[in-house]
Amino acid sequence: MTILSEADAKTLLKKVLTYSKADECEVSLDGEEWNNIRYALNKVSTCGSKVYKTLSVQSAYGKKVGVATIDEFDESSLEKVVRRSEEIAQLAPENPEYVGLLGPQHYLPPSGFFESTASISAVDRAKAVAQSIQVAKSQKQTVAGYLEDRTGYSALMNTKGLFAYYPSTKVNFSATIRTENGTGSGYATQGVSDFPKLNTALATQIALQKALGSVSARAIEPGKYTVILEPLAAAVLLEHLFRSLDARSADEGRSFLSKSGGKTKLGERIMDERVTIFSDPTNPELPASPWADDGRAQEKINWIEKGVVKNLSYSRYWAQKKGVKAVPSPSNIMMAGGTATLDELVRTTQRGILVTKFWYIRSVDPQSLLVTGLTRDGTFYIENGKIKHPVKNFRFNESPIIMLNNLEMLGKVERIVSSEGSFTNYLIPAMKIREFTFTSLSDAV
Incomplete structure (x- = not known):
């Protein structure tokens, strides 16, 4: 072409x-x-x-x-x-x-x-x-x-x-990768804009390690656990937050950002102060269109800054009605991270669960962004700073808002490809979260 x-x-x-x-x-x-x-x-x-x-x-x-x-x-x-x-x-x-x-x-x-x-x-x-x-x-x-x-x-x-x-x-x-006996499964993904940066062998090696390590998983009781979410697992939960940063739905009472009396949470701190979510079309690791579908210019903008809701997207009509600047929905989106490696997140955890991937995520309550879904392709029990053994998969009920209020540590940022059907690329860090809610066990591998 x-x-x-x-x-x-x-x-x-x-x-x-x-x-x-x-x-x-x-x-x-x-x-x-x-x-x-x-x-x-x-x-x-x-x-x-x-x-x-x-x-x-x-x-x-x-x-x-x-x-x-x-x-x-x-x-x-x-x-x-x-x-x-x-x-x-x-x-x-x-x-x-x-x-x-x-x-x-x-x-x-x-x-x-x-x-x-x-x-x-x-x-x-x-x-x-x-x-x-x-x-x-x-x-x-x-x-x-x-x-x-x-x-x-x-x-x-x-x-x-x-x-x-x-x-x-x-x-x-x-x-x-699925093991021969069908009891182990591992998954990895990679997204790039510049083809020479793609390393299919390295990504597959990660999936292989997950698969071999997840053989003969043990069942443990559901409940609230400290979790380490790899960037992919974190991203498919955060997608529900990213899609909800809209002023009109907040103003009309249809959003987790709505307040009684037609007010919103714009300007309020709603999560841990280490959380900054932003968009930047010129980011070299995740370049995106510098203009929106209707021709408005995109720019670097902080949506959540140090836990505070700083900006919401406005259609030109809604901005005109409210007398504010029309801010288009972002053409890319990312979250600031920390410096810790995944191994360092594990080493600092006394008792917890390492999650490779979530799947089949569905909304439970749009007002609180509560979602449900399942772990998959490598879920592991951590004890005294070490991965002890694989565990059977869980169903979870959690809100990304609650999750980001229970933040303990942020890892390094990685570019990932959403596994929930959109193939959208994000820059997201691994994260350590306390009191993540697992509600039941799942027989999925």
């Missing part, structure tokens, strides 16, 4: 806008080449590739708005999609929350495109997977895994003079 350059994208979008007869028109363009390779039982099972390019046109007459999308790019098709969006707009009822288009914006320089990833070949993918399989075979174990690479771009232009362009690359990898 040829990624459209900034100049080519601008030329195409300008042409589309020449067809517009609406009061306002905005055109967005997205393109991507997505390649993947999947393997199981130490053999490649499938390879896939998907290439697409999509154009979306939004036309507005006053507050009557219509959107049409197309993936054909000849001139007659381009004009047709503009006409269609205008027809839809004229038929639509007025949208009372439509606030019009943005004018030109100033964006931070993009940093998420790496030619080394854009030029990955089928041979490169096969070699990366072969290294993973070799690690499993070296110990007579069986591995299954998935590797995907994405190279894409987004562009936006409107009749108010706004233009935005962002090219990006990303690689996600995961591996699961």
Whole structure:
């Protein structure tokens, strides 16, 4: 796939806008080449590739708005999609929350495109997977895994003079090893933007150690334990917090950040003062788009700073209604960490549980962010600063807000890939938490 350059994208979008007869028109363009390779039982099972390019046109007459999308790019098709969006707009009822288009914006320089990833070949993918399989075979174990690479771009232009362009690359990898007798399981994941940083052998070695170490797990009583959450386990709980940093839901009483009388917890300390959660599109370890879907500029912003709620995201409509700055939802998100290694977190724990991964997480109470789920792929009992033996998996009931109030130590930050279906990448530290609630045992391995 040829990624459209900034100049080519601008030329195409300008042409589309020449067809517009609406009061306002905005055109967005997205393109991507997505390649993947999947393997199981130490053999490649499938390879896939998907290439697409999509154009979306939004036309507005006053507050009557219509959107049409197309993936054909000849001139007659381009004009047709503009006409269609205008027809839809004229038929639509007025949208009372439509606030019009943005004018030109100033964006931070993009940093998420790496030619080394854009030029990955089928041979490169096969070699990366072969290294993973070799690690499993070296110990007579069986591995299954998935590797995907994405190279894409987004562009936006409107009749108010706004233009935005962002090219990006990303690689996600995961591996699961199950022991021959089926009683041990280990998992590891890695996400990078720059392909040479991917180390499938190292990630698979971690999964192998987890699998071999989790054989013949013992059952222990559920209850409240000190836990050490590896970054992946912490991240899939924190996702529920990240998705809830929205001002409107808080103002309308639908959020854990809501208070009685239409007030919110903005400006209040709601968790341990060591917790800082922020976004930064220029972070070299997790680069992201410097602009939001509606064209607003992204910037480095602290959402939670030293335990205090410092910012919430506002749509342009809600910000206008409240008389505040419109802050877009983040294009990446991360949490500040400490300096401790995972081994150091274990050594400082007298009695506790090491959790590799959580899965099948579901909401129990949105008002408190209480969620439930299960441990998986390597859960271990710690005693006197050492891992003593594997334990059977648990079901848990916990809120990330309570969890971050019971923080004891923070480890080093790692880039991880969410295992809960989104494949979103985060920068998250390992963390030691007291009084984490396990409610029952699970037979899952």
